[in-house]
Every structure is written in structure tokens, then in C-alpha cells.
Amino acid sequence: MYGLPNHEGPALKRSNLGHYKVRSVTPRVIDSDPNLPKAPSRIQQRNRSRILEAALEVFSSHGYRGSTLDQIATEAGLSKPNILYYFAGKEDIHVTLLSQLMSTWLDPLKEMDPNGEPIEELLAYVHRKLDMAIELPRESRLFANEILQGAPRMGPHLVADLKPLFDDRTAVILRWMDTGKIARSDPAHLLFSIWATTQHYADFAAQTEVLLPDTERRHSGARDFLTQLFTKLLAP
Amino acid sequence: MYGLPNHEGPALKRSNLGHYKVRSVTPRVIDSDPNLPKAPSRIQQRNRSRILEAALEVFSSHGYRGSTLDQIATEAGLSKPNILYYFAGKEDIHVTLLSQLMSTWLDPLKEMDPNGEPIEELLAYVHRKLDMAIELPRESRLFANEILQGAPRMGPHLVADLKPLFDDRTAVILRWMDTGKIARSDPAHLLFSIWATTQHYADFAAQTEVLLPDTERRHSGARDFLTQLFTKLLAP
DNA sequence: TCGTGTCTTTACCAAATGGTAAAAAAGTGA
């Protein structure tokens, strides 16, 4: 009688392909494979990135379901049908955003050098993560929203991309501990605590801004505190 | 042309009072003030708490906008009009939930004893918060969702309830530091880091469960790690 | 300047969703 809601809004009536990614081809002499889609025109690049920028703004502050195509369209300065010319649908925009941001988000973790000085590497990682949380809070919130809802659109990405990197990095950290250059602790929880403490400043900004109105103390204070916290933890 | 969305769905046509809270009174001999609303009947108590339990389940996993009255109704085993007999609307349910949970959520902070042993008190607080995150993840996620969206319905609560408590507790911690019983650090950021690290296990469970599938290591491992982390930070 | 393909707008639609009116059903005290 009262079924679960269709979380994607009105049902799409036909598979909505052929909009941008798959299209008929006008062969170019330069192009090696005439069966590949054309390179995006300047206008396409501009509008697609406009839409993604607008979507980041909207999705990150209202969540997926809390955002509407109209909002994104207004923010992007385009009409709703027009953004649907560039993307197959709301979900397509969201997924595109998430996958694009995934690499940005994981970069600092990749940059940790297994041959570097352990304490330096880890503290640098903390600082980079904190800088990102402060400078790119929308990106942080976008991910937080997605994970909070149980990662419905990013679950596979987590398993395929994040998990292997995570396993690799925890192994590196474990080896560092074996050398005695940093104190022993659970590397997995160490990474969790770094993520939690840094992203907290982006994800819970509405709270921290109320509790600690002084922006300067919030930002550089966070840096000092986290340095102290992790320096003490890692000291051999 | 393309306006912002009305985030509350269809506009309500009239002020929707008189549903439960305000109703005509049949005077009782026992009641001292016959102009006060009647005490809720057994059936009302049962159904209201059923609805709140269902709403906690639904709101915490889909967010406010991602949840529908039908979902809540189904989960509660009632019909949609029936839950609207008990609550004035979707927002009323959400607000009721949030205010009820606020005190549960702040209790551990209140219980910190200014006259206790600083390290013990703070570690006990960390452990209580972690236990709550693990045992009441839905409550944690409900708050996280609300804060992430900028606390649209809880902002005033934060200022009125949390801020004074926060200021008081950071002052207590500062006094503890003055006695030399714990190391100096910024008390505000100390509390932030406790909240961040503990709630992370509830709010980002979708992630931690992928990265650390072993439930035992996730839970007791977190406890050990956080004990270590904060013991080292606080050691004078 | 003409024609072809790209981009944008106008005018829609169907489903989902929050909410309501009103009558039926179930309790309840006397």
C-alpha cells in the first residue's frame, strides 16, 4: 500500500543515451579512430564545467536528494533542459562530480613517500588534509554526504579505488613502525583519526563556527592542535 | 524563471494547528488547570514513540529531504494521514526528534566532573562518546546530517544549549591545564577532536566497514587507539 | 550565403510527495 519511494524522482521513460557521450561522428583527418566520439568543443567544456561547479555548490550544501536540477541550473546560469543536454540526468551529474573529486581527495595519501622520514611524512599529510578541508570544504561535504547516506553511488569506488590504496598505506605505516621511527599504533585507526579530525573542520563547520567564532583561532589553532596531537602520538 | 525550490514540498494551505497539541478540553476533576491540554493517552504515547523511532531510522539514513512521510509511515506500521494526526507535519517530526536527542547527546559532556581527576574524566568522556557512536549510530548520523546541511533546524539550539555548555567545559579543561595535571593544548580543539574521532565511527561507517571489515578490530581497536591517542596528548 | 550540425529555449508531462477533508471505526465512561 505505502511503498518505498522511488529515490530518483519520476521514472525515466527511455534509456537516456546518445545525449553527449554517444553521438554520430563526422570524421576528421586528424583523428586516428573515426569511431570515437568527437573531442568536446570549447562551449561544451565551458558549460560542462560550469554545471559541475554549480552542482558542487548545490549538492554539497543540500545533499543529493535535497538538491534540484532547477537549483543547479540557476546556479550555473543555464536552463534546466540545457543542463540535461550536457548530462544524462541528475544522477549523472552527481556521479561525474564524485569520480572527478575522488582523485583530488586521495592525492595527498598517494603522495606520502614510503622512503621519506615517517614523522615528517605523516605530519605533512595531516597538514595537507587540513588545508584541503579549509580550502575545499564543499568537496569534503560532498563526500561526507555521500558516505553518511551509506555511499549509495560511491560504494564500488570505495572498494575499487580507496581500499587498495588504504591497504597499501597502512602497510607502509606498519613498516615505519617496525623500524622504530614512530611509535606503534593501529595504522588503520591512525588514518581514520587523521581523516576525522581534519575533515571535521569542513563537515561540521556550522557547529565549529558557532562554538569558536574566531576564524583565526579556528584555522591556525586547528593546525597547532593537530600538530601537537599527532606529534605526541607518533613520538617513538 | 527558475526559482529556488520550496524545500518543504507542497505549500501548506492553512496553519496546521489544533491537531494534537491544541485541542478542545473536556474538564477533569483531577486536573488542576482545566485550560491545559489533556495528558496523552496510552495509545497516543505508543504511536508517537513508534513514529519517532521510525523517523529516526529513516531520517538518519536518508537525511531530511531524502526521507518521505510514506517511508516513515511504513516503517512505523501506520498510514500517512495517521502519522499526520500525531504530528503537525514532516518538519514537526524532525524537530521533535532533534530536540529529544539533543540532551542524550550532550549528557556525557555534562557528566564530566570538574573535581574529578582530569585524565580520568577526559578518557572516560572519550570512551562514553565512542560507546554512544557504536551503540547509537542513528542518532549520531541524524545530527551529522543536520550539521552538514548547515544546521537549518538546529542552529538556535546550538547557540542556546550547546554553546554555553561548551564554553563552561572548555573553561573547566583550561583550569585543569593550569593545575598542571594535564598537558596544555587548546581545549576547544581538544573537544572537537574527541567528537570527530568518536563520531567518525558512526557517521562514516559505510567507509570504515569497507576498509576494516573486521568488526572486532573496528570496535575494540578504536577504543585502544583513542585511549592511546588521548593519553599521550594529555600526559603532563 | 547557404546548409549542416551544435546549442538553447519553450512548452509540456507523469510521478512523487506533503498534506487535507470527511466519514467510518474503535474506544470509553455512565
Add this chain to the structure above:
DNA sequence: TCACTTTTTTACCATTTGGTAAAGACACGA
């Protein structure tokens, strides 16, 4: 059992919203 109140159901409604069709505007090479 009767009268009265409380609770539940049935049948709706108005907006919102994701999405589409189709025509028009635009760009640009030949």
C-alpha cells in the same frame, strides 16, 4: 447500551520535480 470522543481510513488535491519533444537560434566551413 448510548452518547461522545479519539483514532484510523479512504479518497483526494496542489506543488514540486526529473525529464522530454520539438522548434528555434546560433556557429561555421565551403
